[in-house]
Amino acid sequence: MAELDAVCAELKLDHEQAIVAAVSGGSDSIALLILLQDYLNRLATTQAVPQLVAVTVDHDLRAESAAEAQAVAQFCAQRKIRHITKVWNAEKPHSGISAAARAMRYHLLMEAAREAGASMIFTGHSQDDQVETYIMRQSRQKTASGEGANDLRGLAGMAVFTVLAKEFLLVRPLLKMRREALRDGLRAKNIQWIDDPTNLDTHYERPRIRQTRKEEEHQSYLTLIDQAAAKRTEINEQVADYWDANAQLVELVAPDIVLLDRTSLAAMPQAAASLFIGFVLAHIGGKNHLLRLEDRDFIYQTLSASQSSQKRMNYAGCVIEAGVKYHRIWREQRNLPVVSVAPKSKILWDQRYYIHNNSDEAIEVRPVTREDFHDFCMKHDLKRQSFFQPAVFSCPGIYKKNQLCGLPALRLQCAEMNDISVSKHYALLDNVLTGHDFILALRFYQHFGGGEFNPVANICRKFHKNRL
Incomplete structure (x- = not known):
C-alpha cells in the first residue's frame, strides 16, 4: 500500500x-x-x-x-x-x-x-x-x-x-x-x-x-x-535553536556537573527552558523519563527569579544550586549502588555509566568515601581543592581488592585501571529515542555525548536517504 x-x-x-x-x-x-x-x-x-x-x-x-x-x-x-x-x-x-x-x-x-x-x-x-x-x-x-x-x-x-x-x-x-x-x-x-x-x-x-x-x-x-506532535516538535526546535544561538547557556564541567548561565536561562522562552531543564536533570540524575511539567516549570521560575541569595533544591536525583551568575547541578549522593563486576563483563552503574571490566579479576564499583578520596589524592599528588567534591562523591569509584584505583568520571585513574573502561549512559535517550525528539537529542549528544559519538547522526547517516 x-x-x-x-x-x-x-x-x-x-x-x-x-x-x-x-x-x-x-x-x-x-x-x-x-x-x-x-x-x-x-x-x-x-x-x-x-x-x-x-x-x-x-x-x-x-x-x-x-x-x-x-x-x-x-x-x-x-x-x-x-x-x-x-x-x-x-x-x-x-x-x-x-x-x-x-x-x-x-x-x-x-x-x-x-x-x-x-x-x-x-x-x-x-x-x-x-x-x-x-x-x-x-x-x-x-x-x-x-x-x-x-x-x-x-x-x-x-x-x-x-x-x-x-x-x-x-x-x-x-x-x-x-x-x-x-x-x-x-x-x-x-x-x-x-x-x-x-x-x-x-x-x-x-x-x-x-x-x-x-x-x-x-x-x-x-x-x-x-x-x-506539532507542539512537541515546535518546543524541541525552540530549545535547539536557542542553544545554537546561545552557546554559553550550559557548560558541562564534568560528566555529572553542569553550569547553567543565569542570564541566558532567564531569557529563554519558558516552555523551551522548562524542557531544557528536564533534559539536563535526566542526564545528570540518570533518569529515563522527564520530571513532571509542573516541577520543571517551578524550577525554571525559581532559577529565573531576581534574587541574589543562593538556594538549593533536590529534584530527579539532582542537587540544583541557584547562583548569582551560574546555576550548578550535580548528582546527589543518595541511593548510589555498590556493585561487583565479574572479570570480562560489564554493568550499568546508577543508570549513568557502563563499567567494562576487561581484567582477570573482579572489581567493585561504589561511591567514594572522603577518606579514600583523600588517600587517593595524596598517593597521586593531586589537589583535592581542584575538584568539586560533591560531584566526586556521587561518581563511580573503581575499587580493586578494596583499594580505590580510579575515578574515571573525573578522569582520575592509575595503572590498575588499564583493563577497565567507563562510558557514559544517557538513560533518557540511549534506551528508547522517539523520532519526535531527534532534533533536540542531536544537540544533547553534541554537547554532552562527545563530538565523534552521536547516535542520532549515526542513525541518520546509516538508515536514511536524507535525514530522519
Missing part, C-alpha cells in the same frame, strides 16, 4: 543485509509481513534488497501461544520467508505484566535482529493503535497529576521512526492505516490471521479502551495527536 511504500522509500534498504518484521499472527502484523514482502519483491527488480525475517515473540503467557508461533512459522515457510521464534522463558512478574511483556518483546526482537544481521525492526502498529495509545496516555496523565494534561509531549503518539538502544531503527510504516482496511486487504487475498483472546480481555487496559471508544470520535483524536 502507498503508506508503507512511502515510509520504506525514505530508508536505505539496499544497505541492509536483513530487516526484521515483528509478526504475532494478528491481522496487523500479518498485513505488515505481506506488504513488506510485496514491496521488497517490487524493489528487487531495480536494486539489491535485504532478506525479510519474520520474528514471533512467544510470551509464554497462554497455553496456545506456542501453537500460534508455530502457525506463523508455517505461514512464513509457505511464502519462503525466514522465521525466528523467541520465547520469554523467564519467571513472569506478579504485577505490571503488560509493561513487562512489552519490554521483553522489544528485548527479544533486538536479540533476533542481531542474530539475523538486521538493524531495522518493523512493527504493524496501525492508526487504531495510535488512537488507543493516545487515550491511555491521556488517562494516565490526568490520573498522575491534575495539571498533567497540560504537558502534550506524551500525547504526541508513536513516531514512525524510533531508535532502540542506539543500535536499531524501529519502523512503524502502518500508522496511517486503519486496522479494518488492513483486514480487508487480507480478506481479498484469502489470508487468515490469529485473534488473540487477550485483545478482548477487559482486565487489560488496551482492550478496555478498544471496546469503549466511539468510532465517531476517531478523527477528533487524530487531530489532537497531530496537534500534540
